[in-house]
Amino acid sequence: MTTIETVRGPVAIDVLKTVLMHEHVFVLDEEMRRNYPELWDEEQVVAEAVEKLKGLAALGVSTIVDPTVVGLGRDVARVARVNAQVDINIVVATGMYTLADVPLLFRFYGPDTLLGGEEPMVGMFVKDLTEGIADTGVRAAFLKCAIEESLTPGVERVMRAVAQAHLITGAPIVVHTSAAHRTGLIAQEVFRREGVDPGALVLDHSGDTDDLDYVRQMIDQGSYVGMDRFGLDLYLPGDQRVANVVRLVGEGLADRLMLSHDASCHIDWFPPGVREQVAPNWHFSHIHQEVLPALRGAGVGEKEITTMLVDNPRRFLSQGRP
Ligand SMILES: [Zn+2]
Numbered sequence: 001m002t003t004i005e006t007v008r009g010p011v012a013i014d015v016l017k018t019v020l021m022h023e024h025v026f027v028l029d030e031e032m033r034r035n036y037p038e039l040w041d042e043e044q045v046v047a048e049a050v051e052k053l054k055g056l057a058a059l060g061v062s063t064i065v066d067p068t069v070v071g072l073g074r075d076v077a078r079v080a081r082v083n084a085q086v087d088i089n090i091v092v093a094t095g096m097y098t099l100a101d102v103p104l105l106f107r108f109y110g111p112d113t114l115l116g117g118e119e120p121m122v123g124m125f126v127k128d129l130t131e132g133i134a135d136t137g138v139r140a141a142f143l144k145c146a147i148e149e150s151l152t153p154g155v156e157r158v159m160r161a162v163a164q165a166h167l168i169t170g171a172p173i174v175v176h177t178s179a180a181h182r183t184g185l186i187a188q189e190v191f192r193r194e195g196v197d198p199g200a201l202v203l204d205h206s207g208d209t210d211d212l213d214y215v216r217q218m219i220d221q222g223s224y225v226g227m228d229r230f231g232l233d234l235y236l237p238g239d240q241r242v243a244n245v246v247r248l249v250g251e252g253l254a255d256r257l258m259l260s261h262d263a264s265c266h267i268d269w270f271p272p273g274v275r276e277q278v279a280p281n282w283h284f285s286h287i288h289q290e291v292l293p294a295l296r297g298a299g300v301g302e303k304e305i306t307t308m309l310v311d312n313p314r315r316f317l318s319q320g321r322p
Pocket of ligand 1: 022024067262
């Protein structure tokens, strides 16, 4: 049987069951944390993460897919410490999160740089997928990159490195996109040019818009789309998010939709307490407690809910697996 790499090691794909396709354990600036340790209480954040993930598991979620890569403070050893205390599968990523430039580390060497040469990111990503991340022994199960407003040279360079690592390993690709700037279509085009099958892509944050023609266009070309910011009503109110999923399911497109929150156990992008105030629904329980009842109430069947929460993640993550 096909196996999938998780923080606790490879598991049979049947074990994944109900999956939230885009949730973070920790999002933080590691350099700030090291230099301003007063911003961080390691024991407290780990304990809080354990409690939050226990709550999620109690709702029947057996797996989260965590697209935290370099640029978002990835530390798989810390995630493993959490996972040792809570029974949930955590699937982790390799790749690079930048909305503009490559990290300065890559500024002077690699393609189209002063010193030129091969792209060093490709080997790093492949190592994370095939040997393990740092010294943890935990293997990444997918690749991740980002595009926000436009295809900057740095964004394109990372995208091409991710495409090359995909062509070597077969690992599927999650792309942070901006629905407001319709950049999912740009990502799709860059990956197509690099020889990547659009079915290997989830174009994330596509649920942030009412422009369903944009969403359908990405689906028509064969990609999955992430309806994955439930609870983040600042971008699009929850009832509109629900209505859009209902509409797309009604058009027979459930097999391309991924449901998630893009929430985190801990994120340092907001001052303490502010996230809870400005986005009170943005937490791990929102889909099971509010969104699924709303979808059912609007006529979405159990079969389609299973398609979105079980079958699609399973089909997506099994790509490139023996
Ligand atoms: Zn995210």
